[in-house]
């Protein structure tokens with residue numbers, strides 16, 4: 001039986017009658033990197049604020065480490081590091097002094113300050129006033145202060161917000177190391193599935209305050225499904241050949257598109273098409289991009305046709321990457 | 329208990345090397361100027377006369393203003409840098425956080441009061457008054473009483489400063505209510521309940537026929553009102569802060 005680090009039941013928060021978070025059931029087992037996904041305004045930050053006791057839910061229960069947040073808030077918070085929405089900072093203090101304000105309350109050794117500054121790569125700028133920091137540097141300071149108390153659970157709300165590509169990569173690698181090296185469980189929110197996909201082991205997708213999908217990343221990828229595209233000389237007559245073999249493709253820009261077709265069928269189909277003197281230009285597997293699945297689930301639009309175009313334009317490397325992962 | 333001390337020590341860091349404490353010096357310096365220019369002469373009751381002369385500016389203006397400024401100041405950086413949510417995500421109770429801020433404010437006011445006291449003694453010595461004639465008991469009552477009378481206002485201003493995310497708004501409010509102090513002091517019915525005038529009422533009773541309006545009230549009654557209003561404002565602030573959504 002896996003131990004749940006975070007568990008919510010029917011967590012609900014209303015703002016002026018509308019439910020920003022609506023009967024949310026989170027379940028995050030120990031050692032996971034849990035990607036908490038949703039479009040802008042989905043209720044991610046509101047949920048996280050409730051997890052930390054910053055705001056009170058209208059109804060529902062939050063349990064962290066199996067303890068009730070209402071009863072054991074301080075004992076829970078001692079073991080949680082967090083970064084909510086924007087990094088908090090004292091502009092008139094330098095990074096060390098900023099961390100010192102928290103360190104005195106967390107009661108950890110002074111050496112932790114140097115350690116976390118090193119971890120986020122701020123050692124060089126540690127003695128500068130934080131008001132002169134760039135957004136990305138403030139974000140790093142925020143992550144450093146989340147790590148300061150050597151937490152067992154890290155709650156990071158859009159931690160890569162404002163970071164440059166190398167900063168994003170760095171933080172992502174940092175987060176990925178957490179469970180392996182220190183057994184830390186991580187909840188990381190984002191509105192970019194592509195980002196979460198690269199670090200998370202499981203995801204919860206929220207939309208308009210409701211959880212619409214919660215599972216492991218491989219299961220999400222399975223759900224995305226794949227299609228076989230065959231480009232050839234005469235698609236119209238090839239359709240007839242395919243139907244005779246019991247396959248029912250759709251026609252898309254002079255290509256045949258097959259859903260849910262297995263290797264045997266493809267082999268037989270290709271043989272038949274060659275026999276019927278079709279010139280076959282390419283046979284390719286297209287995995288619907290997760291981003292599209294995400295958009296479809298969250299009602300952000302995107303049809304199959306658009307997804308096919310997208311694959312050509314930019315999704316191809318990802319599709320290849322997914323195929324590799326799926327093969328493992 | 330240890331986390332309460334930790335919260336206070338954390339507040340200490342946030343004050344940083346800020347110039348805010350300069351205020352506690354400006355006040356006694358200006359009041360000393362008033363004292364030096366005054367015509368209080370050496371002789372019977374000279375020390376008390378000097379105290380009254382110097383107290384006017386200090387108790388009527390500086391103490392209430394400083395109560396407002398210190399309160400706004402200890403909330404300023406949290407409002408500006410999103411520090412509330414960071415503080416409140418730490419393993420420390422909200423009441424400990426709030427009370428440590430209140431303690432910083434009262435500490436700064438105590439320091440001001442102390443420096444003012446030193447200024448009175450200094451001016452008296454410069455004027456050649458006899459140190460052995462200082463009415464220590466009376467001075468002690470005025471100084472401690474005046475400090476205590478700042479506490480309701482400090483609690484009220486801290487409440488407002490924690491609630492309003494603007495640094496200036498609580499200061500403007502404080503200014504608006506400080507200005508009519510001299511008028512409010514005339515009313516024996518109303519003045520004791522007006523937090524901005526309480527320090528002045530306690531510190532400026534002259535005794536006998538010189539008193540008027542709010543200054544005629546017995547000190548004990550005044551202090552009971554002061555204690556009661558402090559309890560009310562501090563409790564209201566704590567209750568608000570405990571539920572403040574961040």
Ligand SMILES: Nc1ncnc2c1ncn2[C@@H]1O[C@H](COP(=O)(O)OP(=O)(O)OP(=O)(O)O)[C@@H](O)[C@H]1O
Nearest residue numbers: 015016020038039040041042043044045046047191
């Ligand atoms: N203090 C508040 N008062 C009123 N409405 C609020 C408040 N906080 C959040 N909301 C509303 O709750 C909903 C969820 O907001 P939330 O900040 O949780 O979204 P989010 O998922 O974090 O979005 P983003 O990706 O943009 O950060 C939004 O519709 C927002 O307008």
Ligand SMILES: [Mg+2]
Nearest residue numbers: 044045085157
């Ligand atoms: Mg958000």
